Amino acid sequence: MRSDIDHTVQFKAWLEEHRGILVKVERAYAATAADQADLQQELKLQLWISLRNYSGQAKASTWIYRVCLNTAMTWRRGTARREARIEVGADLDRTGDEAASPAQQADDREMLEQLYAAIHALPEADRALILLALDGLAYREIAEITGLKENHVGVALSRARQRLAAQMKGVIDELE
Amino acid sequence: MNWNDYEAVWKRQPLPKGAEADVSELRRSFETKSRKLEATIRVRDYTEAGAGLVVTVACGFIWAKHGSSWWPMGLIMALMLGLSGVFIRERLMARRWRVGPAASLLAKVEADLAVMRRQCRLAEKVWLWYLAPGVAALAIHLCLVVRDAAPGSVQRDPWLLTGRIFFYLSVILFTWWINWRTLRRRLRPRLAELEKLRDELRAEA
Numbered sequence: 001m002r003s004d005i006d007h008t009v010q011f012k013a014w015l016e017e018h019r020g021i022l023v024k025v026e027r028a029y030a031a032t033a034a035d036q037a038d039l040q041q042e043l044k045l046q047l048w049i050s051l052r053n054y055s056g057q058a059k060a061s062t063w064i065y066r067v068c069l070n071t072a073m074t075w076r077r078g079t080a081r082r083e084a085r086i087e088v089g090a091d092l093d094r095t096g097d098e099a100a101s102p103a104q105q106a107d108d109r110e111m112l113e114q115l116y117a118a119i120h121a122l123p124e125a126d127r128a129l130i131l132l133a134l135d136g137l138a139y140r141e142i143a144e145i146t147g148l149k150e151n152h153v154g155v156a157l158s159r160a161r162q163r164l165a166a167q168m169k170g171v172i173d174e175l176e
Numbered sequence: 177m178n179w180n181d182y183e184a185v186w187k188r189q190p191l192p193k194g195a196e197a198d199v200s201e202l203r204r205s206f207e208t209k210s211r212k213l214e215a216t217i218r219v220r221d222y223t224e225a226g227a228g229l230v231v232t233v234a235c236g237f238i239w240a241k242h243g244s245s246w247w248p249m250g251l252i253m254a255l256m257l258g259l260s261g262v263f264i265r266e267r268l269m270a271r272r273w274r275v276g277p278a279a280s281l282l283a284k285v286e287a288d289l290a291v292m293r294r295q296c297r298l299a300e301k302v303w304l305w306y307l308a309p310g311v312a313a314l315a316i317h318l319c320l321v322v323r324d325a326a327p328g329s330v331q332r333d334p335w336l337l338t339g340r341i342f343f344y345l346s347v348i349l350f351t352w353w354i355n356w357r358t359l360r361r362r363l364r365p366r367l368a369e370l371e372k373l374r375d376e377l378r379a380e381a
Contacts, residue, residue: 019191019192020191023191024189024191108188108189111177111182111185112185112186115186134182134183135186136183164182165179
């Protein structure tokens, strides 16, 4: 039996190590800063509850991705979110990469804003696939998280990439 | 820009550091969800029980005003009192299921589950215990009004009568729809969530 203390220690260690996953899912599924904070709380709550169910068969990151994506999709359905102005930029300001030059930071920030805006415009399934692919997960891991067959991941991802490219073009045209 | 550019900028994106995990806050968040639902049910029970009693008193006045020939109003009063009784009983049952603040998470989840199962059953059988008495009460009242109306009066106008019946049916159907939607969107998902959590906690214990 795992005690409450073990549970809490493991949960904190996971958050320390995999916080990036939560942040990327928040940015991809919630448009405004308030919604991102709301989704963050929901992601942490579901992870905390579900952690008791983690058997160790899957990699921790794979399992966290699965819980986070399922939670984000349910959260969106349950709360009729509006795709308001994307506020990823404000978040990026607070967490800027100090090692990069200011010009590089500005370029990266602009491109990231465009990328997140395009991701927000994608259908839910594509959004999850793109998120996982951008994070460099293998097809096997993507299949494990999404429930797709491994040999279908490539086809689905290729379509999702095409839609993302079209969305990026639309976003850039809109900005220009 | 192509996929490789996207990947590169994605990997360079700044991410906040640190865990920022406040477990007691998460526990509070779970409990807040339970409390919100409990408060919604409590308000509903008191409102419905109160409304039933007000309608009963109003029916008593109408009966007194029209005299003994309106005795079927007594049936409506009995139906309304019955409905109020259902909600008062719900409150008493909710008190029985309540657990103290020092109870374990499993005990809290079990208590929430009992409440949730009860609410699901009530919503599933809403036709039987809520809508049928309402329909019966409306039908009795309508029959009394039409029976005592003078021939050719507006109360007996077939179009007005049809409109009135249509309005009553619409209200009944709307009430059913609200219950069905709540069952599908809120009660069943919460029940599934609680059952999953209960199973996990039991497996551990």
